[in-house]
Amino acid sequence: xxxxxxxxxxxxxxxxxxxxxxxxxxxxxxxxxxxxxxxxxxxxxxxxxxxxxxxxxxxxxxxxxxxxxxxxxxxxxxxxxxxxxxxxxxxxxxxxxxxxxxxxxxxxxxxxxxxxxxxxxxxxxxxxxxxxxxxxxxxxxxxxxxxxxxxxxxxxxxxxxxxxxxxxxxxxxxxxxxxxxxxxxxxxxxxxxxxxxxxxxxxxxxxxxxxxxxxxxxxxxxxxxxxxxxxxxxxxxxxxxxxxxxxxxxxxxxxxxxxxxxxxxxxxxxxxxxxxxxxxxxxxxxxxxxxxxxxxxxxxxxxxxxxxxxxxxxxxxxxxxxxxxxxxxxxxxxxxxxxxxxxxxxxxxxxxxxxxxxxxxxxxxxxxxxxxxxxxxxxxxxxxxxxxxxxxxxxxxxxxxxxxxxxxxxxxxxxxxxxxxxxxxxxxxxxxxxxxxxxxxxxxxxxxxxxxxxxxxxxxxxxxxxxxxxxxxxxxxxxxxxxxxxxxxxxxxxxxxxxxxxxxxxxxxxxxxxxxxxxxxxxxxxxxxxxxxxxxxxxxxxxxxxxxxxxxxxxxxxxxxxxxxxxxxxxxxxxxxxxxxxxxxxxxxxxxxxxxxxxx
Amino acid sequence: xxxxxxxxxxxxxxxxxxxxxxxxxxxxxxxxxxxxxxxxxxxxxxxxxxxxxxxxxxxxxxxxxxxxxxxxxxxxxxxxxxxxxxxxxxxxxxxxxxxxxxxxxxxxxxxxxxxxxxxxxxxxxxxxxxxxxxxxxxxxxxxxxxxxxxxxxxxxxxxxxxxxxxxx
Ligand SMILES: Cc1cc2nc3c(=O)[nH]c(=O)nc-3n(C[C@H](O)[C@H](O)[C@H](O)COP(=O)(O)OP(=O)(O)OC[C@H]3O[C@@H](n4cnc5c(N)ncnc54)[C@H](O)[C@@H]3O)c2cc1C
Numbered sequence: 001x002x003x004x005x006x007x008x009x010x011x012x013x014x015x016x017x018x019x020x021x022x023x024x025x026x027x028x029x030x031x032x033x034x035x036x037x038x039x040x041x042x043x044x045x046x047x048x049x050x051x052x053x054x055x056x057x058x059x060x061x062x063x064x065x066x067x068x069x070x071x072x073x074x075x076x077x078x079x080x081x082x083x084x085x086x087x088x089x090x091x092x093x094x095x096x097x098x099x100x101x102x103x104x105x106x107x108x109x110x111x112x113x114x115x116x117x118x119x120x121x122x123x124x125x126x127x128x129x130x131x132x133x134x135x136x137x138x139x140x141x142x143x144x145x146x147x148x149x150x151x152x153x154x155x156x157x158x159x160x161x162x163x164x165x166x167x168x169x170x171x172x173x174x175x176x177x178x179x180x181x182x183x184x185x186x187x188x189x190x191x192x193x194x195x196x197x198x199x200x201x202x203x204x205x206x207x208x209x210x211x212x213x214x215x216x217x218x219x220x221x222x223x224x225x226x227x228x229x230x231x232x233x234x235x236x237x238x239x240x241x242x243x244x245x246x247x248x249x250x251x252x253x254x255x256x257x258x259x260x261x262x263x264x265x266x267x268x269x270x271x272x273x274x275x276x277x278x279x280x281x282x283x284x285x286x287x288x289x290x291x292x293x294x295x296x297x298x299x300x301x302x303x304x305x306x307x308x309x310x311x312x313x314x315x316x317x318x319x320x321x322x323x324x325x326x327x328x329x330x331x332x333x334x335x336x337x338x339x340x341x342x343x344x345x346x347x348x349x350x351x352x353x354x355x356x357x358x359x360x361x362x363x364x365x366x367x368x369x370x371x372x373x374x375x376x377x378x379x380x381x382x383x384x385x386x387x388x389x390x391x392x393x394x395x396x397x398x399x400x401x402x403x404x405x406x407x408x409x410x411x412x413x414x415x416x417x418x419x420x421x422x423x424x425x426x427x428x429x430x431x432x433x434x435x436x437x438x439x440x441x442x443x444x445x446x447x448x449x450x451x452x453x454x455x456x457x458x459x460x461x462x463x464x465x466x467x468x469x470x471x472x473x474x475x476x477x478x479x480x481x482x483x484x485x486x487x488x489x490x491x492x493x494x495x496x497x498x499x500x501x502x503x504x505x506x507x508x509x510x511x512x513x514x515x516x517x518x519x520x521x522x523x524x525x526x527x528x529x530x531x532x533x534x535x536x537x538x539x540x541x542x543x544x545x546x547x548x549x550x551x552x553x554x555x556x557x558x559x560x561x562x563x564x565x566x567x568x569x570x571x572x573x574x575x576x577x578x579x580x581x582x583x584x585x586x587x588x589x590x591x592x593x594x595x596x597x598x599x600x
Numbered sequence: 601x602x603x604x605x606x607x608x609x610x611x612x613x614x615x616x617x618x619x620x621x622x623x624x625x626x627x628x629x630x631x632x633x634x635x636x637x638x639x640x641x642x643x644x645x646x647x648x649x650x651x652x653x654x655x656x657x658x659x660x661x662x663x664x665x666x667x668x669x670x671x672x673x674x675x676x677x678x679x680x681x682x683x684x685x686x687x688x689x690x691x692x693x694x695x696x697x698x699x700x701x702x703x704x705x706x707x708x709x710x711x712x713x714x715x716x717x718x719x720x721x722x723x724x725x726x727x728x729x730x731x732x733x734x735x736x737x738x739x740x741x742x743x744x745x746x747x748x749x750x751x752x753x754x755x756x757x758x759x760x761x762x763x764x765x766x767x768x
Binding site (some may be wrong): 157210211212213214216217220221222224225 | 692731732
């Protein structure tokens, strides 16, 4: 078709285009072969938005339309995108608008109103922190929390994993075990008490759970006082801006919001072998187990496995840990093995290179009797053993599979169910954010989830710019001999900097409080990893000894400030403590020098 | 829910931190979406909502509130003044205060009753009445909150709290 020269033809063309623009919420002038056009059309498909494409190359007067578009928009190229009558531009501009959230805003339409400014799915560490902060900043906020019971029917209150089935009961039960050790030490310090010392599981369990009950209530009250609308219902997306909330009676209610934060956390993974869900427990059941677990098999070598196995042994129970390959994957292996060795020396049995095959019930009871069959990973050997309780702790899976993320268009890593986000905790769908344990490649720790949630709310509603810093996060594994660390493991430091560029200082030490009872000499260990290319800045901190959390917290702050080996040396220690060891570290690992300690 | 609020008498707020009634949100405790059809669980559900049976003492000084409706009927619409004891199973001091309060009420020989509200079972009520910590005790007459305290009190203090309520 020849170019249109006359005015009526031009006016007609313009009207036609304008009509298209006016009548299509999303309109893309495109060419069927153009890869950029495909990209844009794919984006809308992903966002679950109906997009009308006008394929100029397939139309007789396509080039006339293109010329008129040039006149109308100043853009000659395709794709040429309009959303709700607003001209966006080409592919780059559209993708940028998507990243900025502008696209979403335009798609939502100006007069679209939502029930809430923010809906947070999951009332755990991250979700509660984020919702409270957002409400404090004047936003209308809803948080939904719902606990799907374990296969054995265990359930709990508001607050998520940490409070109910994580950090809190774990640390209190670890403390129970620490007190047991202290009692043994006490005799050496002259305390005299009856020989028979018993532990009552039920008393401990009730006391721990009473404390948790008060925390659950505290969270509930805080939500009321901060004007966060709390709903005890299971949430799932049915549209990008709409969720369905199902309460325990099966009643469904729908809510919409301008923005969403996903904070659904993780739940223990099962083995997928006969008898696992029927007869085994996980950490979700352990802390409220009505009876003492008795002789226990812990399957797995995660920190949860070692912590639980550790405190159960500390209560005087017969504990075996079945390990497929290594202890504490992801942690410094030298440290992990030292923590494991200490457990072994204190009566925990390790069954290495075995994987369970089936679990059968021999006898019901509180506790009952179970038979576990396992096979060796490197031979034909079969293990059969009888236990009262089998605790599975082989890892945790993100709760992202059943919350309608496909309906909202949120990307999930299909392999592990984790959600990839940018450095502002934003998913691929701009109005949907994610925090806490479900994030891909981030720390699974309560303070991290809280920090991320709080900072996210401040960025969204207070013009904040601070992002959550996932580097140099201190943490502690509460094995019987506690292990605290911050920064890189030795393996990771080697990989990042190379052998030649790091210096490792290390030392064994004997805590003063262990000397009189004469136990665990030269078992406690400290190690720092320094970057030689950067003034021996400390890039890895590792401590195996009592009160590791208390020790590591302070050094974590120092590392956040970029402490160097020289500054550590210039720090005056507090005597007599365990933490002071880091101010006097002289022996490098590369020198092979003697690191055993004797006296002051 | 709305109709339940409607049948309530109008009550006035005379104590700080007692909030206007609003549509109750949901309970504090999360439970199953579907009733578990799995084989009889090995473990009894944790912190399950075991409902205490109503106290059947000789003179029935106190009763356990069963639900919102029951609360409206027996507390808000009560002819007698009512002392409401908001308590929790996990709360140590509640276990001391409860019996003490019952004793103080018993002394009044039926001129006042006592309603016991487990805040985990009846979270909405506790939230609505501004309970932040337990034990919280509210004195109500004719549906009006006329007094309240939080925490432990000794017998004498409880006696005068109750006497004040019945106007002695
Ligand atoms: C045994 C154990 C010990 C631990 N010890 C420590 C420790 O010592 N220190 C530490 O820092 N961290 C510890 N952690 C990790 C810590 O508990 C988690 O990192 C933290 O709880 C993560 O917070 P979150 O907000 O991501 O998720 P969570 O706290 O798990 O909260 C998620 C909440 O969302 C709810 N939910 C899920 N899906 C839905 C839905 N569709 N609708 C409504 N609600 C939903 C869940 O029921 C849950 O209540 C431990 C974990 C375990 C298991």
